[in-house]
Amino acid sequence: MVGAGPAGIYAADILDKSDAPVTIDLFERMPAPFGLIRYGVAPDHPRIKGIVNALHKVLDRPGIRLLGNIDYGTDLKLDDLREFYDAVIFSTGASSDRTLDLPGIDLPGSYGAADFVSWYDGHPDVPRTWPLDASSVAVLGVGNVALDVARILAKTADELLTTEIPPNVYQGLCASHVTDVHVFGRRGPAQAKFTPMELRELDHSPNVEVIVDPEDIEFDEGSIAAIRGSKQVDMVVKTLQDWAIRDTGDRPKRLHLHFFHSPAEVTGDGRVEGLRTERTELTGDGNVRGTGEFHDWDVQAVYRAVGYLSSALPEIPFDHGTGTVPNEGGRVLDLDEAHVPGVYVTGWIKRGPVGLIGHTKGDAAETVANLLADAPELHRAEYDDPDAILAFLAERGVPFTTWEGWGRLDTHERGLGEPHGRDRVKVVEREEMVRVSREV
Template sequence: MPRPLRVAIVGAGPAGIYAADALLKSEAANDPGVSIDLFERMPAPFGLIRYGVAPDHPRIKGIITALHQVLDKPQIRLFGNVDYPSDITLDDLRAFYDAVIFSTGADADRDLNIPGVDLDGSYGAADFVSWYDGHPDVPRTWPLEAEKVAVLGVGNVALDVARILAKTADELLPTEIPPNVYDGLKANKALEIHVFGRRGPAQAKFSPMELRELDHSPSIEVIVNPEDIDYDRGSIEARRSNKQVDMVAKTLENWAIRDVGDRPHKLFLHFFESPAEIVGEDGKVAGLRTERTELDGTGNVKGTGEFTTWDVQAVYRAVGYLSEELPKLPWDAASGTVPDEGGRVMEGGEHLASTYVTGWIRRGPIGLIGHTKGDANETVANLLEDHREGRLRTPEAPGEDAVVEFLQDKGVAYTTWDGWYRLDAAERARGEAEGRERVKIVEREEMLRASGVEA
């Protein structure tokens, strides 16, 4: 009797779940069907949505509702708290599955090669995001002693970091932030936040809605220098060809011409300032040195040789995320991705049989969450073509019980989809006691207990 196509997906964030959804919607799901196991190193699923989206963005977190519906399907199983490769290796996965899709995302900070980057008070944005999102594997406290702070980068992560630093803790209390994050933000001394972009308003990578949200807080005064509103031919063309670019530019223009109000926390958006050095004193951040830039006609910029030193005591580097190298897979260190063709992992010009990638580990950390759907569809389409053409490896133990016995024999304390329901209920119960929708559980051991698993 024909058995279902067995697929393992490593990473249960949006990219992995979209891949599972694409498999379930394919013709292969009909007869004899597909059987999908998602492996996630965290005890809870949803990846970036749970640990990378700011807590005051419930609209984005609402994507979990759609992902939840996919994971509810009976053809899918979740194995949480399972780490690749320490708990399960590529060889192990090949023994149990016809194909393996890696969708491990990107959660480290990309390097910024300027002097002073290693000073005390110089932080990666990804680390700060993990802290305020209650990631179990980061410290429970965060140093928030600086009154003047610089944020380097003009993407949505930079906006999130700046907004969280500028808001009061009580503004964020209605969200799901855990007690340690509330206590840390309550002690935050930041009064001035300076966001720096190397290029101009038309090159900023903000989403229009996220940018406008900065101005919604009663405690944040957003300030833009009129001298930073400048466009060249390339910038004008970018505005004409992209509605979002034009909306961002118009918002910044409106802020540049208005009077400065009296909200207590000042958030400055600076353009045409390229970070040149993080200035130190006694091993700590004491300032930021930038070079003024100017447009070159194409939308790019060149340095002017004019430098400014800004009085700040902390610097957050939001210059992009970076994926971690995956053992046993080829790796492109320059892009921080696994080499692929259409989602097929490529090594030495050949497809690494039965092995696929999707999401940020495939194309780098660019685009919005929904953009990973297209990646997933392409990867799954090529996987299914390889299945039809007989190019997939034959697993030694394709039965659904085999991987369960394997993990149990290794003593891996794995969580399940039913366990997520229990964890979800526990977090909602904590929130209800405080008049909130949810209070996130942070400690890994506590997450496991709430999921019905003893570590």
């Protein structure tokens, strides 16, 4: 298994519970496991991070082994894996930002949401500082990631000091000049992609005023059908309606939710100085069209939160249009649409970055079922000793980490947080993570 985030761990869980006599190794590029949970979920989401408890129980099983700080394509290749394993499942997720074709989107001061998320989540491979010198900021997109980005930008640093954010993130947020965050959606409230819980959490901060323009509360037949057909949509719409009709308070920060505004251009001379949007209108079926009416917004930074994108894997076919590995039920397909023997995918690299974390369970079940169906015909690994891969990595000088090592790092991070009444303080530097993990 390449990738020890939720998708890979769910696949390992299902495979381990099958009747097949299997041993499973999960290779992870980071020194620590859990992928998106550790490096993609906002630090003020303890309920979502609670998923770690279930994943922890899977990795605790004797038939599943974690090998971290190993970069596929650099530390080992597909041919190497084939020497030690009968089959390989890639579950590498999606960690890059989807591009947005918009004039001015490449100006300094324009950022991808994934990069910002990686910074505030303490990812070891990104810069330790983040420019927060803008007072007014635009966030493009109305999904959960957009709300995470907007919420972290709007909250005060001290509000987040109870979470696991590392010192460099706290210091960066302390220096933030942000007073207003504007979130823009091209369509209406009934077409927003965030979940009710994520939306309601925006209003929990004593320092952030959530503002919705009453003119943006508009529905057509398609919108009404969506509301009636989904309890989740209905809850989102009712929350937005309540916010639109209430009086604006006097909290020091403001988070504005704008609907029916399609980004048209990021403006500025040498850096971001504004955003131009086109007002849209509903067409009857829940879709929108432009009205030709444009609005200019005084913002000094723009964050695009229009979706994640998976990265191509060495030696593995990749569809750059969809950002996925071509596959049939998880079986990887070559250019001739033939199954690449013994190679499979699951999670976002399989179907694209859509849905919630739990949705990857269905992906994993399908992929594992097809792998087990193929098992009698799979080419057998050259080495059947489970420790052979450890000797291989040691010979190559790869300082890999283990599940036991994660236990040491976990204890260390919790120890850093304990004096301050925090669950943990996350270690950022890769070298430090590896050092703590490998201490004997």
